[in-house]
Amino acid sequence: MGTYDVMQVCMNGHKITHSYVENPEFRQSACDQCGADTIHKCPECGEPIRGKYLVEGVASVGGPDPPEHCHECGDPYPWEDEADQFAEVDASVLDDELAERCLSEYESGHYQSAVRTAFTVLEGRVRDKGGFPQGLSGAKLMLEAFNADEGPLSFGQTEGEQDGVMFLYRGAFQALRNPVSHRFVEDVDEDYARDAIHTVNLLLRLLDENTSA
Ligand SMILES: [Zn+2]
Ligand SMILES: [Zn+2]
Structure with a gap:
């Protein structure tokens, strides 16, 4: 069984880092793409956002994209109810x-x-x-x-x-x-x-x- 690092994401859904714990130097308090504030925990329940999946002794490159919902409480993350998503005609x-x-x-x-x-x-x-x-x-x-x-x-x-x-x-x-x-x-x-x-x-x-x- 591996463990998850933590992901930091801006409020508009830009991924800042999926290695928040392992590589603190990648953290940003404001997004370098859009300037929005960043979070690394669910605003609803406080559970850390899942980042890169780490298995001891196994090196891997890359990590997941920002998830849509909190894996703990199921609430949608803030970037999921952005207006530009609503703008699409279904x-x-x-x-x-x-x-x-x-x-x-x-x-x-x-x-x-x-x-x-x-x-x-x-x-x-x-x-x-x-x-x-x-x-x-x-x-x-x-x-x-x-x-x-x-x-x-x-x-x-x-x-x-x-x-x-x-x-x-x-x-x-x-x-x-x-x-x-x-x-x-x-x-x-x-x-x-x-x-x-x-x-x-x-x-x-x-x-x-x-x-x-
Ligand atoms: Zn951003
Ligand atoms: Zn939550």
């Missing part, structure tokens, strides 16, 4: 067509175009389901599709729900899509695009699962 929860058409644009940094494409997918789906011609699009399409009196798509049990859905879909185009197409182009960053794509994902899901034509 393809596994997205509608297949949406993932296929938007993700490459999103991942290559074309955020504005990724958002536009997401809404184009939604438009196409509503058009197909309601039997509308190509020419009808955007807010007007949503208004006609979900109209409580003569719209082809019905949702929920009450007229209130039906109205709510109509306003939701129409509003998504007016408030979230149209600004992307016309104005505020510089405001469409990675975070906006991610949230817009997930919003469209929800609307696609409601359309597929809760709407009848």
Whole structure:
């Protein structure tokens, strides 16, 4: 049986050293890559972070990457809930067509175009389901599709729900899509695009699962 040395890691997840005990000269109080503070113990329970695995008489090179969770209490380490991880769009929860058409644009940094494409997918789906011609699009399409009196798509049990859905879909185009197409182009960053794509994902899901034509 071997033993573990201790690892020192910065709050953003850069490994400082996996030989904190054996090589104290490698310790840093601030990360030399990003300047963040460093830790070598779990902030939750105080258990040292596992570093290099040492077996007596066996020399080895290298060591593990920073772990995601504390092996003692199971809490995620601080670098695991960093915002940049959240910024990724999780393809596994997205509608297949949406993932296929938007993700490459999103991942290559074309955020504005990724958002536009997401809404184009939604438009196409509503058009197909309601039997509308190509020419009808955007807010007007949503208004006609979900109209409580003569719209082809019905949702929920009450007229209130039906109205709510109509306003939701129409509003998504007016408030979230149209600004992307016309104005505020510089405001469409990675975070906006991610949230817009997930919003469209929800609307696609409601359309597929809760709407009848
Ligand atoms: Zn760092
Ligand atoms: Zn812990």
